[in-house]
Amino acid sequence: MSRQHFNQQLLDFIGTSPTPFHAVKNLRTALDKAGFKYLAEENSWQVQPGGRYYITRNGSSIIAFVAGRKPAEETGIRMVGAHTDSPCLKVKPKPELYRQNYFQLGVEVYGGALLNPWFDRDLSIAGRVIFDDGEGQLRQLLVDMQRPVAVIPSLAIHLDRDANNERKVNPQTDIPPLLFLDRDKNTKDFRQLLSAELAKDEPSLSGKTIIDYELYLYDCQAPTLTGLYGEFISSARLDNLLSCFAGLQALLESEGQQTTMLICNDHEEVGSVSACGANGSMLRSLLERLFSQSEQLTRIIHRSLLISADNAHGIHPNFTDRHDGNHGPILNDGPVLKVNANQRYATNSVTAAIFRQLCKRTGVPLQVFVNRTDLGCGSTIGPITAASIGIQTLDVGVPTFAMHSIREMAGSEDAYNFCRVLNTFYNDTDSLVIQEI
Numbered sequence: 001m002s003r004q005h006f007n008q009q010l011l012d013f014i015g016t017s018p019t020p021f022h023a024v025k026n027l028r029t030a031l032d033k034a035g036f037k038y039l040a041e042e043n044s045w046q047v048q049p050g051g052r053y054y055i056t057r058n059g060s061s062i063i064a065f066v067a068g069r070k071p072a073e074e075t076g077i078r079m080v081g082a083h084t085d086s087p088c089l090k091v092k093p094k095p096e097l098y099r100q101n102y103f104q105l106g107v108e109v110y111g112g113a114l115l116n117p118w119f120d121r122d123l124s125i126a127g128r129v130i131f132d133d134g135e136g137q138l139r140q141l142l143v144d145m146q147r148p149v150a151v152i153p154s155l156a157i158h159l160d161r162d163a164n165n166e167r168k169v170n171p172q173t174d175i176p177p178l179l180f181l182d183r184d185k186n187t188k189d190f191r192q193l194l195s196a197e198l199a200k201d202e203p204s205l206s207g208k209t210i211i212d213y214e215l216y217l218y219d220c221q222a223p224t225l226t227g228l229y230g231e232f233i234s235s236a237r238l239d240n241l242l243s244c245f246a247g248l249q250a251l252l253e254s255e256g257q258q259t260t261m262l263i264c265n266d267h268e269e270v271g272s273v274s275a276c277g278a279n280g281s282m283l284r285s286l287l288e289r290l291f292s293q294s295e296q297l298t299r300i301i302h303r304s305l306l307i308s309a310d311n312a313h314g315i316h317p318n319f320t321d322r323h324d325g326n327h328g329p330i331l332n333d334g335p336v337l338k339v340n341a342n343q344r345y346a347t348n349s350v351t352a353a354i355f356r357q358l359c360k361r362t363g364v365p366l367q368v369f370v371n372r373t374d375l376g377c378g379s380t381i382g383p384i385t386a387a388s389i390g391i392q393t394l395d396v397g398v399p400t401f402a403m404h405s406i407r408e409m410a411g412s413e414d415a416y417n418f419c420r421v422l423n424t425f426y427n428d429t430d431s432l433v434i435q436e437i
Contacts, residue, residue, distance in 0.1 A: 001249070003416040006415070006416045007415070010246075011224065013241065014236070014237055015235075018144060018216070018236075018237075019127050019128075019216050021059050023241055025059075027064070028062065036053060036054050036064055038055075049068065049069045050069045050256050053066075057276035058275065059128065059140075061266045062262075062264050063261060063286055065077075065259060066256045077287075077304040078425055078432070080247040080250065080261070080426075081263040082240050082262075082310065082381075083243075083244075083267075083269070085111070085268055086269065086404075087111035087404045089109060090110045091125070096189070098185060102178050103180050113406075114403075115175060117406045118152055119152050120151065121151065121220075122219070123149070123150040123177055123217045123219060125217055126216060128213065129215075130210070130212045131195070138211065143198050150179050152175055152176075177217060191213070218237075225412055234409050236407055237408075239400060239403050239404065240268070242398060243397060244264045246422060250262075254426040257429060263283055268310075278384045283385065301389060304392070306392070308346060308380050312396075313400065315399075324370050329399035331401070331409075333414075334366050334367050335367070336366075336399050337352055337367070337368045337396050338395040339370050340377050344371075344377040344379040344380075345380065346383045346385075346394060346395055347396075351394035398414035399414065
């Protein structure tokens with residue numbers, strides 16, 4: 001696949017994945033098309049060598065794998081881990097707000113969102129709704145309004161003269177989005193309003209009662225290539241749908257000699273503590289079902305490697321002082337090894353050396369990120385997964401600007417090159433165990 005074709009597919013994937021539910025749906029569609037078989041966790045399984053399979057939880061996390069033709073006790077498992085969620089605004093259960101004849105929505109901040117960029121954007125609503133089908137049965141449906149239905153207007157500079165000097169955002173009072181004028185105050189229930197609006201495009205919701213929902217606001221502006229020469233990708237949710245897509249494309253090209261796996265968890269941005277998060281039981285449960293003997297699984301884990309794929313901080317040309325001078329990744333200069341002495345990242349010398357070799361064999365340049373020692377450091381699913389199953393792990397990702405903003409920026413060469421390295425990782429036959437001397 002050419003870089004141009006890869007990037008266009010990446011843009012399409014992110015643009016049609018406004019929530020983790022939609023991301024997993026799109027991942028499933030691609031896997032189904034490639035001949036992967038869905039395994040329901042509540043059913044018994046018959047996994048065959050060379051077979052291609054996937055499982056899901058909560059509709060927002062997915063693990064896909066190719067069962068190797070060679071015994072996993074000999075080859076280990078080659079895993080790539082990413083996450084499907086991104087910081088955003090989530091609609092509260094009772095969101096109705098009436099102010100000065102305007103109907104607004106109460107929202108919560110999901111994850112560590114950069115809030116200022118959310119103002120003055122064309123926002124839509126997407127997520128999952130649970131409804132009564134009229135016969136007493138509960139059904140669930142993914143929904144996406146796909147048009148601008150909300151906005152969070154800024155306060156004019158004339159009313160906030162210090163806005164350009166010090167603009168603080170109160171997440172309770174400053175960010176409820178505005179939906180419409182409601183002078184007669186006829187709208188009493190957001191669920192009724194939602195049902196009526198969604199039924200215009202989804203006949204199955206016509207006249208139905210929405211019982212509950214998980215709904216998120218998102219920016220309607222489509223992902224695109226930017227820069228005078230198209231060198232950059234500008235999009236929402238690059239952190240971390242970019243890694244999910246790169247891992248997917250690499251897995252689809254897995255040759256199947258050894259067992260390969262792509263893990264895309266929800267809830268990374270809020271700590272991963274959930275049934276479908278990296279700190280939950282999903283991966284451990286899958287591994288125990290595939291390799292039921294404790295000793296067998298332990299031997300396999302010892303021969304395995306997890307690449308925790310999550311975006312890295314590119315050095316911002318306007319804020320170079322926020323980086324360590326020797327560790328400032330440049331966009332389009334290759335993927336980034338992420339290192340932290342306090343285990344916020346799981347990379348060590350062994351796993352870093354393995355990845356350096358993979359990049360060398362692929363012909364892809366490699367960079368290193370270490371946070372300034374006087375600044376706090378974020379984390380990933382890497383340390384969590386390493387601790388929970390005991391697998392050797394490294395953290396790596398493509399350099400990014402404006403991480404956790406409503407619109408982020410990455411290099412148009414980096415995602416493609418990262419996918420190439422992951423493809424080498426999946427298909428390379430060298431041992432992942434470095435022998436001591």
